[in-house]
Amino acid sequence: MTESVPVLPPKNRTSRTGLIAAIVVVAVVVVGVIVYLTTRGSSEEPGATVGSTAPTVVRLGTTDVAQPHWEILKDLAAQENIELEIVGFSEYTQPNPALTEGEIDLNAFQHLLYLADHNNNTGDDLQPIGSTLIVPLPLYSDKHDEVSEFTKGEQVAIPNDATNQARALFVLESAGLIAFTGEPKVPTPDDVDTAASTVVVRSVEASQTAGLIGDPDIAGVVVNNNFATDAGFDLDGYVYADDPTSTGAQPYINVIVARPDDVDNPVFQRIVELYHDPSVTESVVESSGGTAVIVEGYDAAKLQQVLQDTQANLTTAG
Template sequence: MKKIALALLAALIIPAAAFAAGKEIKVGVTPFPHKDLMNVVKELVAKDGYDLKIVEFTDYVTPNTALAEKALDANFFQHIPYLENTNKERGYDLVWVAKIHIEPLGLYSKKIKKIDELKNGAQIAIPNDATNCARALRLLEKSGLIKVKAGELVTAKDITENPKNLKIRELDAAQLPRTLQDVEAAVINTNFAGEAGLIPAKDAIVIEGKDSPYANVLVVRGADKDSPAVKALVKASNSKEVKDYINKNLVPKGIVPAF
């Protein structure tokens, strides 16, 4: 995965010209549903004279690196806490300019159908990136399985009560669907669940509510946030057309609009 990510970044190393030329916008996305939504946006920004180039990534690190290094003009794959943590850790000046949708995190299993079927000592896999790890632990806490210390970026080490002695495994988010044969359950991001053929609204044992604070956002460099190209991108991303697409195609899969 790391080699693929580096290869993608190397391929993009020529700085994007969108905000200099004013006509091409290069946006980095992860596959589902971000790529799908940007395809809707692509048609809309074309009406304003912009050619949207969509670059697909398979990890959560490279899109921000590519944006910070000007290989992209924007990206669309992350929620606000993840962005804030990345800026803090790497010193980037990346800002979100539009909330687009919410992907509820869900607990999935091939071995059980209800929370109370979890056996003592069962293994549960969760994302290993800081914000989604904390988010997954809060979901397990809300489900009554564990208790965790107060704080934003909690990890498995911050579990204070674990009556079923659950074994928490922190793994790369993209790998989680493949672990379902090996663990009792896994907390999986909706985009990766969808790619694996899982339907959140139907297959998740437990799922975040629509009030989740983790809206997925359109992100640009701070210096570009007021540019005409970004304004066109924001207008299209928060358009009636995009909301209608989400309501028709994604709400049945557990994904809801954030605007």
């Protein structure tokens, strides 16, 4: 009789293999998570927390970078994860080329007539996407308190640059001090009917107009708001000013401007909306000495139509 041999149960061969497989899977998952978090964190702006959305950076150029309303606008934008950088320029001739070249994303320093003149002269197609303000262009005098007091042949100094000169002439026409020989879209002194006018127009550099207020040969001066402020004028002490809300003043609406491909950019449109927040607009008006009028009711399409019409008028006048 053969003695039976005990048979041992087979070893569980999956235990070692399964353990190894489990370790490998866990390791792969951990590495994947680390790579994901590291990559995501490295693509954000400095200071961004892991897992947060990096702010959208927008560079806006202006010639009045020191005005307090820009800081207010920056704070409002930051609350919506928009990092608004305000880039300062010292001359009016700089922000438009910088925008065209992509050095900035938006600019806000000019009215529509200035923009129209720039586009016509350079071939650029920069477009307004929102309105900001308009400032009356006043006639000041140290000799007269009323327009009716001006007498035949007295001289009035006006700015001689193309954009402000036309507006100054319209101011004098509206005041009844000059008449035109026709119906010029962009008048120059050559369009003035001297025989039918009360005053004689004298064109000078815009920066010199305020300094002529005491000249014995000058009965009045048409002065831009910034030069009047710098010269210490009583901004409410003008003899006459145009109506900034009139149709004729549309070309002088100041605007926020973008490249043509960016006119529908939702972030840029949001910046326009934030500019019209009361905390911003109240600061704008205060900084202007109460002279600025915030322009409402003009969407991008309407502003672009005014620009198109103004460019056509300049071309015809040229």
